[in-house]
Structure formats: C-alpha cells, structure tokens
Amino acid sequence: MIDRRIIYRWLAGGLLWLLIFIVVAIAIRSVNIVNKTGHIAARAMTSAQELQITKIRETARAFSVEWGTWSGNTEDYQHRLSTFLQDSVNIPVPAGIQEVISASLESTKKEGDFSRVRVMLHTRRLVPVTSPEAQSLPQVYVPVTRDDLALVGRDTFGGFGGQDKPVPVWQNYLMCIEVPVKILDGKATVTGLPVIVPPAKGTGQLSSSGYTEPASTEFLSFIKQFLDLYYNGGPLTNFLVPGANVQPVTGWKLESVNDIRVDSQHTPTRAFVQVSVSAPGVEHLTQYIYLKIKADRGSFLVKDLSSVK
Known part of the structure; x- marks a missing residue:
C-alpha cells in the first residue's frame, strides 16, 4: 500500500508546479499586454x-x-x-x-x-x-x-x-x-x-435595404401631411412623440412622395421615404429620408427624422 506521506508529497509537488505554471503564464500575459499597450501608445496621436x-x-x-x-x-x-x-x-x-x-x-x-x-x-x-x-x-x-x-x-x-x-x-x-x-x-x-491627379472613386451608396414592405394607405397619408408641414415650416406638434427633436424647415415645398418603404406594413417602426421638393429657383430636388415611427392602433407619430437608417 502506498504511503500517504508519498501521496501528500506528490500532491504538494503537483500543486507547486501548477502554481509555478500559473505565475509564469500570468507574467507572460502581463508582458504581452504591456508591449501591446506600448505599441498602441506609440501609434496614438498626441495633441x-x-x-x-x-x-x-x-x-x-x-x-x-x-x-x-x-x-x-x-x-x-x-x-x-x-x-x-x-x-x-x-x-x-x-x-x-x-x-x-x-x-x-x-x-x-x-x-x-x-x-x-x-x-x-x-x-x-x-x-x-x-x-x-x-x-x-x-x-x-x-x-x-x-x-x-x-x-x-x-x-x-x-x-x-x-x-x-x-x-x-x-x-x-x-x-x-x-x-x-x-x-x-x-x-x-x-x-x-x-x-x-485623378479623384478617388466614390464609395457612397444609396440604399433602402431593411425596408422591404410597402406602406399602408393610412401611413402614406400621414407621411404626406407630416412632410408637407415639415418643408413648409408648419407646426408639427400633432405628428411628433413628446420630446422628439424634429424642427420644421422653411422656404421649401413638398412636390411629391415618390416612394415609401417600411419594416412592417401594419405596425411600422422605421420608414424610408423618397420625396421631391422645390423652392424659389429650384424644382425636383430629391430627398432620401429615414424616419423612426411610433405606431399605436392605427395612428402614427414620428420619433426621429434623419439622413441615416
């Protein structure tokens, strides 16, 4: 039968080697972190x-x-x-x-x-x-x-x-x-x-991906009324959720709504709208608008209007 003292010695030795391995691993990791941080700091731009x-x-x-x-x-x-x-x-x-x-x-x-x-x-x-x-x-x-x-x-x-x-x-x-x-x-x-020199090639893209469903008749009517007031400088209170930071512009007129795509036809939360607007001296200016919408039992309110989806 193996003496218990020998078993204890093996266990103690194994634990000691394990501890040494852990310490070495931590030390190597710390050195790598310091080196990486140093490289990042070296590449960082000073004021x-x-x-x-x-x-x-x-x-x-x-x-x-x-x-x-x-x-x-x-x-x-x-x-x-x-x-x-x-x-x-x-x-x-x-x-x-x-x-x-x-x-x-x-x-x-x-x-x-x-x-x-x-x-x-x-x-x-x-x-x-x-x-x-x-x-x-x-x-x-x-x-x-x-x-x-x-x-x-x-x-x-x-x-x-x-x-x-x-x-x-x-x-x-x-x-x-x-x-x-x-x-x-x-x-x-x-x-x-x-x-x-030759100019760089354009990398921008016009995309309505993510807006795959056509808008309902009710939502189309809401959008037309909202954007008509938005471009003409009218009051938007009845079209916005409380606290929405959307202000109307002035001097423009909504000519037409050419396309509307939503993420959900019946309860849209996001919408892509393509419109044509005009102002004194300019007609048919195309706008791509992204809207965040709050839909509730057939009524709609605008949460945000921006150039990004």
Missing part, C-alpha cells in the same frame, strides 16, 4: 501631432484656393501666392478665368518629412462655346455684365455675336490636386506647386 496635421491640411487647402483662382492678372496672382511661396514671381498666371467655389480635403499621405495632401476643388471657369450652345444653357451661366465681358477680352475669343463667334460661359469643374507640404520651424510650408 501636438494632431495640431501639426491640422496645420498641414489647412495650409494645403488655403493654398489650393489661391492657386486655383485665376483672373488673368499676373500681379494679383503672384501676390496671392506669395503668402505661401517666396519665389511666386516665377509662377506664370494661367491664361483664363477661373474661381474656386469650394475646397475639401480628400487625404493626407506622410512620406518622410513631407506630406502629400489631396484637395478636391469645385471650380467655375469661363469657357468659350458656340452661340447655339450658349443659348441652350441657363442664363446664369452666360456673363452679361460689362465687367464680365471686359475680363475675358473680345480679342481673346474672336469677339461676340454671330453664330460662328465663341461666347464665354461659366461651366463647373472638379479638380483633384496634390499639394506638397512640410513642417519647417513649426510652420506648415508649401514646398511645390499642385499636381493635378
């Missing part, structure tokens, strides 16, 4: 780094606006660029008339000490077209003031009038450019002229 990136992006955007605005005036163009470049006198002004409507940042790529900042410019440019083409465009695109005509110059486009004479008209363009920027002495500095 100073965030401020630096903001400077780089805003400098690139501001420079893009001035670079993309052309009036044909060399002195004016070089003076505006001199805010960013010391040797702006060496930059010839483009022959043409263009103004930047908006500038939005697309991306920033770090390469060593330099940052390559991509900026999307929405521009408006005077472009010569034939007289028949000009007559087919909205009047707002055709310069009619003496100042507009003087900017272009009659000799540049061969004069105005007649079917064969080109007429300058405003046309919209998107320009995606890349601007090189570097931090020098704590200041974001432009280090070269923008390069025109």
